[in-house]
Amino acid sequence: MSRSKIDMFLNCPRCFYLDRRLGVAQPPGYPFTLNSAVDALLKKEFDIHRAKNQAHPLMTSYGVDAVPYSHADLEAWRDSLRRGIQYQDPKTNFLVTGGVDDVWVNPKGELIIVDYKATAKAGEVNLDAEWQIGYKRQMEIYQWLFRNNGFKVSSTGYFVYVNAQTDREAFDAKLEFDVKIIPYKGNDSWVEGTLLAARRCLDGELPESAPSCDFCAYRASARLHEEAVQQKPARKAAKTSKKISATKVRPALF
Numbered sequence: 001m002s003r004s005k006i007d008m009f010l011n012c013p014r015c016f017y018l019d020r021r022l023g024v025a026q027p028p029g030y031p032f033t034l035n036s037a038v039d040a041l042l043k044k045e046f047d048i049h050r051a052k053n054q055a056h057p058l059m060t061s062y063g064v065d066a067v068p069y070s071h072a073d074l075e076a077w078r079d080s081l082r083r084g085i086q087y088q089d090p091k092t093n094f095l096v097t098g099g100v101d102d103v104w105v106n107p108k109g110e111l112i113i114v115d116y117k118a119t120a121k122a123g124e125v126n127l128d129a130e131w132q133i134g135y136k137r138q139m140e141i142y143q144w145l146f147r148n149n150g151f152k153v154s155s156t157g158y159f160v161y162v163n164a165q166t167d168r169e170a171f172d173a174k175l176e177f178d179v180k181i182i183p184y185k186g187n188d189s190w191v192e193g194t195l196l197a198a199r200r201c202l203d204g205e206l207p208e209s210a211p212s213c214d215f216c217a218y219r220a221s222a223r224l225h226e227e228a229v230q231q232k233p234a235r236k237a238a239k240t241s242k243k244i245s246a247t248k249v250r251p252a253l254f
């Protein structure tokens with residue numbers, strides 16, 4: 001049960017049920033290779049400061065009193081393909097997993113969850129858009145995972161948000177970015193209740209579609225039209241065979 005599946009459940013229990021219980025996943029999207037490149041470079045950059053046990057200059061300029069955290073499991077926590085950090089929830093029996101971008105530690109010994117984000121938009125980046133609830137939930141699930149692995153975790157996490165500048169004169173074979181550190185105070189109190197609700201969902205009947213989802217509306221409409229088209233030849237065939245049985249059938253000419 002990765003953090004994205006928890007998000008899927010919150011967005012649409014039906015899609016979650018199709019995926020987790022019936023094994024029918026949504027078609028995969030295209031890989032965000034530019035975002036992945038930014039993530040990889042940010043990781044390398046913070047790792048240089050981690051090795052020296054010192055704050056990255058960005059952390060200092062934003063007044064973050066912490067250093068990148070060193071831990072033998074850091075690479076495993078970061079590796080979402082190998083499921084990242086994990087916790088087997090005893091109430092639901094879900095193995096909850098998440099691949100974290102980075103972890104810092106403050107002087108009180110509290111871990112700070114850090115997520116890298118990359119975009120290209122005019123104006124300042126922030127966390128104000130409605131769709132960014134997914135980013136906040138992601139942070140809170142990671143905080144919950146680390147707490148359940150026995151770590152002291154600060155409620156304040158950070159998004160290292162990089163924004164590609166599109167107002168340059170020319171591309172010149174490089175993209176330049178503004179980098180901003182945005183604090184976010186997480187509250188993971190919703191996670192346990194959500195896991196229980198997800199368990200009940202999987203143990204129950206197929207839920208309704210989310211009314212606002214364009215995909216299910218498309219599927220329902222497509223199905224209706226397909227059925228109508230498939231029924232037409234069947235009706236035509238039935239009419240023709242009635243006609244034939246009502247008239248005298250001629251012997252075949254061979």
Ligand code: SF4
Binds near residue numbers: 013014211
């Ligand atoms: S409503 Fe959308 S998200 Fe839900 S099952 Fe249908 S396609 Fe999936």
